[in-house]
Amino acid sequence: MKIVVCIKQVPDSDKVTIDRATNRLNRAGVPAVMNPFDENALEVALRLRDAVPGSTVTVVSMGPPQAEAVVREAIARGATDGVLVSGREFGGADTWATGYTLALAIKKLGPADLVLFGKQATDGDTAQVGPGIAHHLGLPVLTYAKAVEALPGGKALKVVRATEDGHEEWEVDLPCALTVVKEAGELRIGSLKSKMAAKKAQIPVWGVAELEPDPDLIGLKGSPTRVTKVFAPPVKTNRVRLEGTPAEQAEKLVALLAERHLV
Numbered sequence: 195m196k197i198v199v200c201i202k203q204v205p206d207s208d209k210v211t212i213d214r215a216t217n218r219l220n221r222a223g224v225p226a227v228m229n230p231f232d233e234n235a236l237e238v239a240l241r242l243r244d245a246v247p248g249s250t251v252t253v254v255s256m257g258p259p260q261a262e263a264v265v266r267e268a269i270a271r272g273a274t275d276g277v278l279v280s281g282r283e284f285g286g287a288d289t290w291a292t293g294y295t296l297a298l299a300i301k302k303l304g305p306a307d308l309v310l311f312g313k314q315a316t317d318g319d320t321a322q323v324g325p326g327i328a329h330h331l332g333l334p335v336l337t338y339a340k341a342v343e344a345l346p347g348g349k350a351l352k353v354v355r356a357t358e359d360g361h362e363e364w365e366v367d368l369p370c371a372l373t374v375v376k377e378a379g380e381l382r383i384g385s386l387k388s389k390m391a392a393k394k395a396q397i398p399v400w401g402v403a404e405l406e407p408d409p410d411l412i413g414l415k416g417s418p419t420r421v422t423k424v425f426a427p428p429v430k431t432n433r434v435r436l437e438g439t440p441a442e443q444a445e446k447l448v449a450l451l452a453e454r455h456l457v
């Protein structure tokens with residue numbers, strides 16, 4: 195099975211704060227990490243690779259030159275190889291232009307049986323890129339996969355999708371695309387062999403010369419959406435602290451809810 199995993203480098207969200215004056219993210223000095231949901235997608239890929247002999251796992255990331263670090267990390271965790279899509283021309287891309295560009299890279303890798311994504315990126319958070327790329331590649335897509343297993347013969351998958359009130363079970367023929375949630379499994383650490391391979395790996399960097407995109411469809415120029423305002427939701431301060439013993443607090447809570455006609 196030929197598997198491609200899209201991996202985004204994101205700021206470590208535990209360490210990002212918001213500048214209340216400008217409502218922008220304070221990114222300075224914040225370490226960049228592999229998008230946490232992409233770790234789960236990579237683990238799904240590695241389990242399938244282990245289950246289906248002859249499978250390969252190629253990771254693709256689009257970002258500035260330093261995003262090479264997540265490609266190398268993915269190889270250290272067990273991916274076969276990886277590519278970085280990078281170039282000034284791609285800067286300012288919205289989710290549509292990002293999807294178009296990454297789809298060109300995936301096509302250039304040759305037909306894939308399975309293309310995997312995280313559920314969403316923890317910085318942009320739109321969850322649009324996976325389904326968008328599936329559209330560009332003409333692949334069916336199942337979102338929120340929490341368990342994935344290859345059916346006998348390796349030509350179809352059994353996929354359990356997380357839903358708001360439970361789960362759905364699907365069987366889907368390959369080729370297809372999946373977006374993956376946390377429950378799919380924690381990314382393995384990687385063997386000594388894969389860590390050594392990552393150190394030596396050549397990571398090709400593909401820009402406009404390699405991907406030959408329509409110049410009107412990439413970067414800011416190719417992005418149909420515009421961010422008009424970014425803001426942090428105001429912190430609500432109308433909290434009430436109930437004092438006393440647990441029994442007294444419970445009594446006060448019931449009285450408060452009754453006063454507001456909520457019980």
Ligand SMILES: Cc1cc2nc3c(=O)[nH]c(=O)nc-3n(C[C@H](O)[C@H](O)[C@H](O)COP(=O)(O)OP(=O)(O)OC[C@H]3O[C@@H](n4cnc5c(N)ncnc54)[C@H](O)[C@@H]3O)c2cc1C
Nearest residue numbers: 200256286288289292311312314315318319320321322323
């Ligand atoms: C108008 C506009 C302008 C923007 N300008 C900029 C800008 O100037 N600079 C900038 O950095 N960002 C910019 N962005 C943000 C940029 O669009 C997003 O970083 C990108 O499209 C991914 O969207 P997301 O983070 O919501 O990913 P999601 O859709 O939430 O990601 C889902 C999954 O898709 C895959 N994926 C997403 N992005 C990548 C990637 N880059 N490489 C590999 N896999 C990926 C991952 O598997 C991820 O888990 C802009 C967005 C808009 C709307």
